[in-house]
Structure formats: C-alpha cells, structure tokens
Amino acid sequence: MRILVVEDERKVASFIRRGLEEERYIVESAADGEEGLVLALENHFDAIVLDVMLPKMDGYSVLRELRAAGNSVPVLMLTARGSMEDRVQGLDLGADDYLAKPFHFEELAARLRSILRRSTPEKSTKLHVGDLVLDLVTHFAYREGKEIELTTKEYALLEYLMRNRDRILSRSMIMQHVWKHNFDPESNIIDVYVKRLRQKIERPEAPPLIQSIRGVGYRMRETSGPDDEVADA
Numbered sequence: 001m002r003i004l005v006v007e008d009e010r011k012v013a014s015f016i017r018r019g020l021e022e023e024r025y026i027v028e029s030a031a032d033g034e035e036g037l038v039l040a041l042e043n044h045f046d047a048i049v050l051d052v053m054l055p056k057m058d059g060y061s062v063l064r065e066l067r068a069a070g071n072s073v074p075v076l077m078l079t080a081r082g083s084m085e086d087r088v089q090g091l092d093l094g095a096d097d098y099l100a101k102p103f104h105f106e107e108l109a110a111r112l113r114s115i116l117r118r119s120t121p122e123k124s125t126k127l128h129v130g131d132l133v134l135d136l137v138t139h140f141a142y143r144e145g146k147e148i149e150l151t152t153k154e155y156a157l158l159e160y161l162m163r164n165r166d167r168i169l170s171r172s173m174i175m176q177h178v179w180k181h182n183f184d185p186e187s188n189i190i191d192v193y194v195k196r197l198r199q200k201i202e203r204p205e206a207p208p209l210i211q212s213i214r215g216v217g218y219r220m221r222e223t224s225g226p227d228d229e230v231a232d233a
Contacts (some may be wrong), residue, residue: 003049004047005048008053021152041053042225141201170216
C-alpha cells in the first residue's frame with residue numbers, strides 16, 4: 001500500500017518513513033503543505049499521514065482542499081497541539097483519526113491499519129492470483145494456506161505484479177514503481193528479485209505465476225495463453 005507522509009520536521013518524517021517501510025508500505029513524503037496537496041491530488045495513495053503545523057499551507061487547509069476536490073483518501077493527522085478543539089476541527093474537516101505528538105510508532109502503525117481496514121471493503125484487502133493470496137493490511141503472503149516470508153522489496157514487487165495481473169510490465173515500469181528511479185539497462189536487479197520471488201511462490205507442479213515476456217518484462221498470470229511469448233528466465 002502507498003502512504004504519503006506530509007511532515008516538515010525532518011527527524012520525525014524520517015522516523016515515520018523508516019518505520020512504515022519496515023512495515024512494507026511504499027512511502028512518499030512532502031515537507032510542506034503545498035507539495036503534499038499536489039502529490040495527494042495527482043497520485044493514488046491508500047492513506048495520508050498529515051501534520052497540522054506545516055509551512056506554506058497548514059494541514060487543516062490541505063485536508064479541506066482534498067475533501068473539496070472529492071478525494072476521500074483516509075487521513076491520519078498529527079499535531080503537537082492535543083486539545084479537544086484541535087481534534088474536533090480536524091475530524092470535522094474529514095480526518096479519519098488524530099494522533100498527538102510525541103507518539104510511539106507502534107500506535108501510529110496501529111491507527112493506520114485501523115483506518116485502512118475501515119476505509120477498504122473486505123473483498124479488496126487481499127489480492128488473489130490463483131491460490132496465491134497477498135494481504136494488503138497485514139502484508140502477509142500465502143499459497144496453499146502456507147505463509148510466505150517476504151522482504152520489503154519482494155513484497156513491493158509482488159504487490160505491483162498482482163495489482164497489474166494479466167498486464168505486461170516493462171522493466172522500466174517496475175524499476176520506477178518499486179525502486180523509484182529510472183531503469184538502468186546494465187542492471188539485473190529486477191531479474192534477481194523476480195528469481196527470488198519465484199523461488200518462494202512458485203510450485204514445481206503448477207504453471208508459473210510470474211511469466212517472463214521476451215524483450216519486454218514480466219507479467220503475473222494464473223495460466224499461460226496461446227498468445228504468450230514466455231521465456232524461462
């Protein structure tokens with residue numbers, strides 16, 4: 001899941017980002033309200049962690065503009081001011097939850113999971129390709145009922161492939177989405193991670209879920225079709 005963190009205090013933003021990435025979220029950040037608003041309106045995020053006291057545009061104004069634009073993304077607001085009036089203002093503007101600073105990361109993560117569960121229909125909290133299941137809230141993967149242990153990057157790659165099942169994804173698309181930088185044709189990092197994923201999720205007796213498309217990239221698909229040009233590597 002993709003989380004936007006809008007926080008101007010560098011240490012706090014870094015603390016939140018590291019924790020969320022360890023929880024296997026894909027995290028983007030903004031250091032002021034105007035940048036946060038642009039990112040939120042131009043991109044899809046599953047939730048936003050939004051500080052109240054921000055330069056250029058405060059968190060309340062960001063939230064007001066988001067809701068006025070019809071954007072219903074779940075928002076967890078952070079503030080150093082924990083008064084009832086502040087909480088009421090944020091909730092009245094459309095915030096989903098409120099957390100006062102200082103806070104423990106475990107509580108922030110729990111509150112974030114809670115608003116994600118509330119805002120996401122049960123049927124869409126899990127991705128399925130055949131008997132492979134990826135839980136987007138707990139970040140666990142399962143096949144044949146058995147839990148599959150994934151690293152952060154393996155999880156991000158698998159989620160991207162499963163969200164785009166039956167779609168051919170170029171190496172450039174995968175690199176930009178999962179690694180957040182341009183594709184280097186000399187690098188084999190994508191192939192290395194695909195190989196690791198295959199070792200964890202594929203079954204010898206079953207058709208491969210991750211297919212290599214010659215000269216292009218990869219596709220996740222339950223079965224191969226007659227129009228596929230599938231390579232072994």
